[in-house]
Amino acid sequence: MTLNKFNLPDVGEGLTEAEIVSWKVKPGDAVAINDVICEIETAKSIVELPSPFAGTVNELLVPEGVTVDVGTAIISVSDEVSGDPTPADVRAPQAPVAADVPVAPDVPAQPLYGKLSRDAADEALADGAAAATSNAPLVGSGPKADAVKRRPRKTSPATAVTANAPEVEPVQPRTPAAVSANPAAVVDNRPTIGGTITGLVNRVLAKPPVRKIARDLGIDLADVVATGSRGEVTREDLVSYQAQRDAELDKADGFWGKVGKPQDQRVERIPVKGVRKATAKAMVESAFAAPHVSIFVDVDASRTMEFVKRLKASRDFEGIKVSPLLILAKAVIWAAARNPSVNAAWVDNEGSDTAEIHVKHYMNLGIAAATPRGLMVPNIKNAQDLSLKELALALNNLAVTARAGKTQPAEMQGGTLTITNIGALGIDTGTPIINPGEVAIVAFGTIKQKPWVLDGEVIPRWITTLGGSFDHRVVDGDLSARFMADVAAILEEPALLLD
């Protein structure tokens, strides 16, 4: 008895691996040449593998659902055939033809189709057995990849088997498609053979470029309504599906996904890169290097609101966007001059245990901005030199540039103190994290009417909350408190700026 092993061939051009989707035979089964033994899925398609041997299946060497490299032995077939000593080169007899017809063997040798040189044929017949054992597949075209292993494909939990499991359940529950795939079809001579070359599983139709786009966008083609002339998913279908999906995301209805979807498939993985990565790095550095102390103060900003209203109406500020942020910016600059240590940096001396505090006698005022590219903190250089109007213009330019995503790296370097305008999002206050290289940050909460006690009476006033975080290495509690009180004082009475 000879055991023939069949090594997984490269059924495409240059494929390096394939998954055994289902076995069509089990140990002990008799197989003839070209009987379908299994179905495999490659990166390109699902195909059926026909047996190169005739004999009895000895062992299935790879379980279903497992991906193996091209060249791996997947099945062993012994050449002992119980009962039917069909020579290796002749396929198991079929009988579509009426049985009473005296068939082939006695008919004269000349075939009915065009002539062929038959000289070598008889000789080769003797080598038949030998040929059958020369089982090394010609795994030709593609370069055999190095030991690089691609990520194994997802398999349905039911077929998850350990790779070394010695034997597989012979009768696996099959998918409906697999059941309908009649294994006899491939050795059938009826004019339907062409179809068996390909997978028999019915899948969504789409042209390869469309498939690629869907893959890039993470769209499952099965979810898309197909409008192509042959029922295929078109590029336009993808676009409209994507638009709809975006809309659904906005509504957040579709966020939780389909009911019953396992939770491990509900995790969206977003690679951390670009601005997100830079932000994360900067925040971790700052939060762990600088001991943060945060303080808050409620402010009656009614006079600021009136001041802003008057500025908007003034001819001098015509066409210029004026907001309470402008007053706050001016207040921060004014307060920093009175409490210079907040406009500073902590600098560790290289190679020694010593450090320096660099107090900056200029204000590069950073404004934290949410942009299409993520969080950016561009700053206004030498803000201390700007008039109120110039500062308003600078804030406008900064916002427009940032929103367009066109902020240049230089505009984000050299900041000395930062304002984060979380009030624009309707938030009262928070504990901001200091922009690395600085020692103070001011969070500007939303301004809204609240009951306020003035001269013993409760009256509605425009109230906001200022939050500040400070690097305690540089700014002690009393200094931070005085700085915040100064800022608050300006918001309460902007006229102090004239001081």
Added chain:
Amino acid sequence: MGTHLPSTEFDGTAVDDQREADAEAVMGEPAAQMVQLLGPDGKLGADPVFSDYADKLTPEHLRGLYADMAAIRRFDVEATALQRQGQLALWVPLTGQEAAQIGSGRASQPQDYIFPTYREHGVALTRNVDLAELLRQFRGVSNGGWNPRDTNFHLYTLVLAAQTLHAVGYAMGIQRDQKFAAAANGAGKQPDAAVIAYFGDGASSEGDVHESMVFASSYKAPVVFFCQNNHWAISVPTNVQTRVPLSNRAKGYGFPGIRVDGNDVIAVHAVTEWALEHARQGKGPVLIEAFTYRVGAHTTADDPTKYRQSAEEDAWRAKDPLARLEKYLRAEGLADDTFFAKVKADGDELAAYVRRTAHDIENPDIRQAFAKVYKEAHPLVAEELAWFEEYSAGFAGEEESAGHAAKAGH
């Protein structure tokens, strides 16, 4: 996430003037006139021109055409299986196109010269190419596999449409040989010959086809352009390739274009015979568009379920070339069960022969590559061979080192 999508080659195909697409909205119902003699129902129709040619086919001929088609289909199945078993690097199945290939191939004369693409296994059979030899190229052990001079069947051309230029050049050569013979008062005169250039609907978009048709027309070269429109250029359907029937393009070049039912072996034979006569008589080229269908995959590395529906394939299987000829032969009492059983047995025997031979194909000696660079000995090649021999001999005195290198080198 943005909705910007890269554009594809399929942009703008949904325009109003998509005449050919409209015509084929139900694939396989061509609006252009199509020569058909034997319909899918197995009934023989009539045609004012081509019935005369069809009438020349004896029952023996018809049985032969059926046997050829059945044999090549069986061969196709076996070669596909051999690829799946790792014995061939690639296979290009022809199933569905048997009538177009056998019909046209059988219409050619031995003196005609054939330029195939890479799918003309059926034509190869009609030209007596040993089909087992055909596998050598697909196993990757040969750049060809047969001597084209023995059969006037050129080597397979893998570069799309390149062979159409070769074919027209060859046809112009035939013209000049004939003029030369005529000038010598018929001395050395050969029988009038023509050339067939096979290509597909996909290749029809290549510039080479345009150039070859311009030259063929200008010089009235004796060439028949045989386009098998099998409706799919890998995943690109015909209605993306062309907005008019491909046969209409001949008008633009100034020679006849005929669309023929490519699944009707009798009509294909008749039309090709007419076209070859036309060409041999010095009347210039003809374009034949054989309207057929690639029932299987483009190659064994392709998966058509990704871009077309099985309903379309089923619709074309209903027009199967073998089924309709079998119906006709049985209905007319021209063939019986014994005949069909014999055809099947022959097919299995052919398959077994091909399987045996494929297993026995030896890897070639790398010295063959040196020997075939130039017809005559060349000092540079000799120098390189000497270097190679020295290099091979440098491996630890192994007798077989050269042999090993040869195996690795193919």
